[in-house]
Amino acid sequence: MPACSVIVIGAGAAGLAAARDLGRAGCEVVVIEARNRIGGRVFTLAEAVPSVPVELGAEFVHGKSPALLDIATAANLKLREVTERPEGVEAGTAVIVGTDRDKIVRTASELLTSPVAYARMANAVSPYGDGRASERIADALRERFEARSTRQRRYA
Numbered sequence: 001m002p003a004c005s006v007i008v009i010g011a012g013a014a015g016l017a018a019a020r021d022l023g024r025a026g027c028e029v030v031v032i033e034a035r036n037r038i039g040g041r042v043f044t045l046a047e048a049v050p051s052v053p054v055e056l057g058a059e060f061v062h063g064k065s066p067a068l069l070d071i072a073t074a075a076n077l078k079l080r081e082v083t084e085r086p087e088g089v090e091a092g093t094a095v096i097v098g099t100d101r102d103k104i105v106r107t108a109s110e111l112l113t114s115p116v117a118y119a120r121m122a123n124a125v126s127p128y129g130d131g132r133a134s135e136r137i138a139d140a141l142r143e144r145f146e147a148r149s150t151r152q153r154r155y156a
């Protein structure tokens with residue numbers, strides 16, 4: 001006799017984790033998934049490019065969630081320290097420090113105390129623009145609205 005009987009709707013990460021934990025607790029679990037595959041928004045396309053899996057959904061483990069790290073370890077998955085912004089790292093405006101506390105403190109301290117390290121990063125050219133986008137947007141809006149009010153005055 002199971003401890004309980006549960007229907008889980010949706011076989012995404014949340015539904016699968018719930019089904020797993022309920023199953024471990026001795027419950028009888030049925031998972032109902034609307035699609036013809038499990039995974040929800042985690043979806044790896046295996047056949048699109050030969051020998052290169054293409055991720056159409058989640059692929060990054062943000063931070064150090066023990067629950068996710070446990071699953072990755074149990075599945076023998078190799079996690080790598082990467083960034084979604086490789087252009088910044090290439091340009092020298094960003095640096096990958098990972099999630100190790102000591103490394104974060106060491107890297108931040110170096111930037112705060114070493115004028116050379118600070119200048120190297122501060123003077124690197126950002127591939128994401130010069131930080132003045134909002135100023136330009138404000139100028140463009142001002143120009144547009146001023147032009148409109150001039151037109152309105154002209155035809156009033």
Ligand SMILES: Cc1cc2nc3c(=O)[nH]c(=O)nc-3n(C[C@H](O)[C@H](O)[C@H](O)COP(=O)(O)OP(=O)(O)OC[C@H]3O[C@@H](n4cnc5c(N)ncnc54)[C@H](O)[C@@H]3O)c2cc1C
Binds near residue numbers: 015032041060
């Ligand atoms: C392009 C993209 C990139 C992402 N990248 C990252 C990332 O790098 N790192 C990260 O942590 N997160 C990322 N995310 C977010 C992450 O994918 C989601 O937070 C996570 O997968 C959500 O899981 P879930 O189980 O809550 O929901 P879902 O994955 O949405 O699963 C819900 C499931 O329920 C099913 N369902 C819904 N309604 C019904 C119904 N009535 N009956 C039966 N089945 C139903 C759906 O078909 C689906 O399979 C990304 C998301 C996207 C879209």
